[in-house]
Amino acid sequence: MLELATIHKSFGDHTVLSVGPRRLPPGVYWLRGANGSGKSTLLNILAGLLPFKGDIILNETISIHRHPVAYRQLVNHAPAEPVFPAFLTGTSLVQFARSIKKGNTGQLRQVQETLGIGDYLANPTGSYSSGMLKKLSLLLAFTGRPAWVLLDEPFTTLDQASQQALTRVIRAQHSRDISFIITSHHDIPPADLAFSGVFTVRDKQLQDG
């Protein structure tokens, strides 16, 4: 259960988000919104990447402010347009994430195989295409034992086969009690992913549907 106990975010005097109390039971959620509506900001807040006024409570007990480490162990995030230092290899980044998030290596290898992440991980990320960077970022988001995985525009820049593979990974991970919040401004065919709820960020607020 992810409980948003009001979220207020502003940059200087400019308010960008003002979300009222909301409880999200485990599931797969689709977060929609126009460009610049605040989807990524909300996801960054949920991932503990941006400070804000209010609180987010995970599994009734773990507060993002009072238990920042425990919270971040259970919430993973993949950005919309991942970038990494060009001189680091994918392998070193995966090892870095694994040493922090722990978790099962076999499970990670399975994700790697399904997404078709090949030997290129041994190369510096500067040599990757945007699709390869995206897959690396998704792999990092599946590292450890997360309760929630936040995926920002996960299908963008992936080819059709990889999009289907990602859908399979999400379904498989969800069957292992991992919940998802996925943002997209495209329509995802409902047959591919069964959503527990759909929200739209509009007028700085989170609205149903």
Added chain:
Amino acid sequence: MDVIAHTLSHAIARPFYRRYAGVFLFLFFLLFGIQPSFADALRFHYAVIQGILQSPAFFLLAFAAAAVYTLTTILFIKQCLQKVAFDFLFLLNAIPPSARLAHLFRLNSLLLAPAGLYGLLVVIIAVLTHRTAMGLLFLAAILVLHVLAAAAALVLLRGAKMNQAVVARRFIPVSLRPSLVLFLLKFIFQKQFAVLLVTKLVSFAGLYFFVQLDHAVFENRMLWLIFITVLAGHSLIVYRNFAFVENELFFYRNMPVPLMRIAAACLVVYTILLLPEGWALRGLWINQQEPGDYVWMVLTGPLFLLLNHALLYAEGMDTGERLKLLFGVWLVFILFSLSRSHWLMPATGFVFSGILFRLSYRQYLQEPAHTGAG
């Protein structure tokens, strides 16, 4: 070395040393290369360390140098965290704060290794010369800087993506009409703050303390040498301003603005930029009773920077050639400063920057390669 320490070293420490390799080489040359022999270099450092151990003023000076270096490392970490490519480091917030601090302390030990090693050398000399207490005090001071740097990195890391947020800050309490002057000032204070801080600390301290010397020791030509060198040290800010105007304010070229107004805007910006130096030099008038020289210095400063700005419009120059040109201007001004006609310096700056602006500004874009500054 574990994976986290290895990644931090690879992602931050290595790029730090790579970026400042030139500065380290210059400092190494200054500290070890200008002495006639290796034995002389050792004697020089022995004398420096004895100075640190015996004179509180020298101790504070060495501590200030270490503090400026520490500040540089903190600003480098901040610059890294401002880049989206380093977002993966925010994963560190998922480990307990004590472990995080330990990793950051280890990272800072790598970054501050030169200061730490010199601190150890001071302790060794202190023990050998029976001044252990002062040696340990110096080491403790360096350790405090280590801890502060690690704590600063911890705070920056905790800020996560807030490091990248572009917040509209009003750095001047009144509303000013948007103009080239305002854009350039905002660019300097918001985007070049790290360079500005380090440049100003060094230039202000150098000039301020030199003009405080008593009449017997004060050497006017030496002050001019320091002043012109300090002005040359501002060239990075000048180059970035030039690149900013030619790239990010590219539309400005399309505006119906008289050429001399653009030059005047740059002159106003460089005058404001050199206000701290103007204040630091006021001792020249008050203590040294040299009002004439003070006026020539205050006028020379902005015009020297404007001349450097105008020279950047010269065609087909790469970085090496620009540095040679800067060295040439520095040399010419040094030679002028040795003459009695100090008015020659502002006059040269004024006349040549005016001519260069008129000749080169419009021509700069006619070169197909220049869609902006490189």
